[in-house]
Amino acid sequence: MKKVMSFKKIFIFCIVIIALYKIIMLLDTLPPMFLYGDITYHIAESILYVINQLAIGVAGAIIFYYLNSFYNTKLNMALYYDLRKNILFILYHHMDILKNVDYFKELGDKTQFLWPDFIVLLSIIDKSLEVDDGYVYDKDAESQSDYEIKYKYEQAVGEYLLQVNQSNLIHSIEQFNKPIDDLCACISSYGINNLSSFYQLKGGKDIIDTVTSDFYCDDLIGYIDCLKYDDSEEKENLIIFRKYIGLYYLQFLNETIDFYNTINEFIETVEKNKIIKYTNLIY
Structure with missing residues (x-):
């Protein structure tokens, strides 16, 4: 029961991560703000990409869980x-x-x-x-x-x-x-x-x-x-x-x-x- 209780919070957290990743991606169009800024950005972008993909996977799994629960209830x-x-x-x-x-x-x-x-x-x-x-x-x-x-x-x-x-x-x-x-x-x-x-x-x-x-x-x-x-x-x-x-x-x-x-x-x-x-x- 406690695991299910946390699903909604985890889902919201994943959506926030996905949204932040999209916003950070827009920074790529701006010039570097400091020396080696472009290198720092691309390293951070690579890390965030992995986190973003993980967030997408978890959010998708939670959506599937609720849809499956709803479907089983209908049956x-x-x-x-x-x-x-x-x-x-x-x-x-x-x-x-x-x-x-x-x-x-x-x-x-x-x-x-x-x-x-x-x-x-x-x-x-x-x-x-x-x-x-x-x-x-x-x-x-x-x-x-x-x-x-x-x-x-x-x-x-x-x-x-x-x-x-x-x-x-x-x-x-x-x-x-x-x-x-x-x-x-x-x-x-x-x-x-x-x-x-x-x-x-x-x-x-x-x-x-x-x-x-x-x-x-x-x-x-x-x-x-x-x-x-x-x-x-x-x-x-x-x-x-x-x-x-x-x-x-x-x-x-x-x-x-x-x-x-x-x-x-x-x-x-x-x-x-x-x-x-x-x-x-x-x-």
């Missing part, structure tokens, strides 16, 4: 369509939860969501204002989870998860098991080699790791289990668990949306043959 688009489809299934389940939150009433009370509903979801989130000054969901929980509620849609979801029936909350979160498993199976079946272009996307690997493991499996489900198996029946404990569930759920929601937006932009870039943008998207 494997079915893999990326499948990945996007699995992410959409997770988002549809998010909408199945969010439709019960008054803030997301535009989603409607549906049993099945489609692509246009996702556009509505994004619109609601994008138009969301910041929370009122002084609002704090839970200072300690936000500090521990490294996530702070900043927008009103997050506030609405967090407060909804504090009030919803416990059995319904547990059931709703555990319903993510199947689409998450399907996504993991999709990634595993294709392997890193076949999805190499996506792993080379800026943040691509982190997004996959986050959605498929950290927030969902480790943190969110961990607190759901605490809620399920806590025998103390102390209301204070249950509220604390729910607050953590709310924060980790919001992280999970936002990471899922980021995952979808990232892969959708990637797919559209390849479909429209935007090679320059493609090289900017990957490392």
Whole structure:
């Protein structure tokens, strides 16, 4: 990955060398500026010629690398369509939860969501204002989870998860098991080699790791289990668990949306043959 990251810088450096060589070649038309200047110039020109040829070769190799990567991605688009489809299934389940939150009433009370509903979801989130000054969901929980509620849609979801029936909350979160498993199976079946272009996307690997493991499996489900198996029946404990569930759920929601937006932009870039943008998207 680090080698690929340096390709663009190396390419720019090569272009600079090639341009400088062309400029220096123009000096050959000028008279010598000092004694033996012509000899010095031709020695320097010979050295620069070798460097220039090397720069041309390296720049050409880098161009070939990106064109080959783009071509291979075009051949494997079915893999990326499948990945996007699995992410959409997770988002549809998010909408199945969010439709019960008054803030997301535009989603409607549906049993099945489609692509246009996702556009509505994004619109609601994008138009969301910041929370009122002084609002704090839970200072300690936000500090521990490294996530702070900043927008009103997050506030609405967090407060909804504090009030919803416990059995319904547990059931709703555990319903993510199947689409998450399907996504993991999709990634595993294709392997890193076949999805190499996506792993080379800026943040691509982190997004996959986050959605498929950290927030969902480790943190969110961990607190759901605490809620399920806590025998103390102390209301204070249950509220604390729910607050953590709310924060980790919001992280999970936002990471899922980021995952979808990232892969959708990637797919559209390849479909429209935007090679320059493609090289900017990957490392």
